[in-house]
Amino acid sequence: MTLSNSLSPVTVNRLSLYLRCLHCLSEKGVVKVSSKQLAEMFHLSAAQIRKDLAQIGGLGIRGVGYDVTDLAQRLQLSLGLDRVHRLVIVGMGNLGRALGTFLAFDDGRFKIVGAFDTDPDKIGNSLENLEILHIRDLAEVVRSSGAEIGVLAVPAAVAQENYDALVAAGVKAVLNFAPVRLDPDPRIRTKDVDIRTHLEELGFFLLQGMSTAATADGAFEPCARYR
Amino acid sequence: MTLSNSLSPVTVNRLSLYLRCLHCLSEKGVVKVSSKQLAEMFHLSAAQIRKDLAQIGGLGIRGVGYDVTDLAQRLQLSLGLDRVHRLVIVGMGNLGRALGTFLAFDDGRFKIVGAFDTDPDKIGNSLENLEILHIRDLAEVVRSSGAEIGVLAVPAAVAQENYDALVAAGVKAVLNFAPVRLDPDPRIRTKDVDIRTHLEELGFFLLQGMSTAATADGAFEPCARYR
């Protein structure tokens, strides 16, 4: 059905954004929405929206627009967000704990099933009802829980070894917050979120003539206030 | 000299990465480096590296390579990293505090000069030697400190209003961690870091045939272990 293969990362990012917006509209009782309306919300072109949505299967009705709930459902399915993704967090410093609570309070599509560190002072403490374990238990937990995603929030100096541990433990994707570019394992999907680079980018552009653009992470520049 | 105008965000991100690597090489006493060597470190093409570096002014020596310290210096200058950028953090929840300590421990080119919240329980506490203030003092602090960058780490529901407060206070750039796409003010540079979208992207791609690629935030896909 969904010939859903091969969406580009940028497209996926936008789709995930649309989806959140649709949930919101749906809650408000909005029934249908046009590409033009969505475009305004996100500061994107209507053509862009249509291209994106066409890629996951045409559910627009010409002359009318898109059905909000249908579209939301389809998006959810196409993005694999109809099911829960289990993840483990490695590194229980400030950032790791912050991410943990952030995700715990999230909409629940990403469930934290493990929290790890090596610091004896941290092990045994709890993060959102979860006991912090020693990293040596990582493989066991990943295996028994079926966790697919690892979140890396350790200091730069030990990022690579912990990354390797995640790979060895069997996760299929890693989101890395350590300010290092990891040497990625080709068998899994790896994504770096480098806060320092983000700041440096801002620093650069405000040094400059200050072009007015807004940039977003996944490398597209739209914006919306959907609340 | 530097006709440094108009580098694209992706290029800036790569340059900032190169710079960090060069610092490291420099510490190790490495004197010169070739585009090929850099390419290997970051899993990029040598041509890419040369194009990037050519844009900030040709300091390569044909047949030889680049002088590490010269290049580092030039990069630092071109990226505006020769000076300290002052920033304020709005939102002292888990994420805000985590970012605060993360940046405080950073190399010091970004200095936190203000930490804000609205929660009476948090106000008066300290974050890395800095007293947490009420958001109403934001404008005053930004003015007196000359802060240019605002970091937003508040809940989604109040992100827009706090963003507006930052703009009104006079910062020139905002890095937003709230999981909302802000309605950006054209006068300032705004950048969203959406952790949820990052996770959803990973979720999607591991649902798929699992193409092997690694992606990085600023939308380029290189990687390096430079430690």
Added chain:
DNA sequence: AGATGTGAATGAGTTCACAGCT
């Protein structure tokens, strides 16, 4: 009419390939 879907045109970014320096 009004909005979608989509080929064609444009634009941005990356890689190729080679001329030009040391």
Added chain:
DNA sequence: AGCTGTGAACTCATTCACATCT
């Protein structure tokens, strides 16, 4: 010989413009 700098080719993404459906 070796490596940089750079125009040309190419790939990927976005925008245009319009045919198509309700």
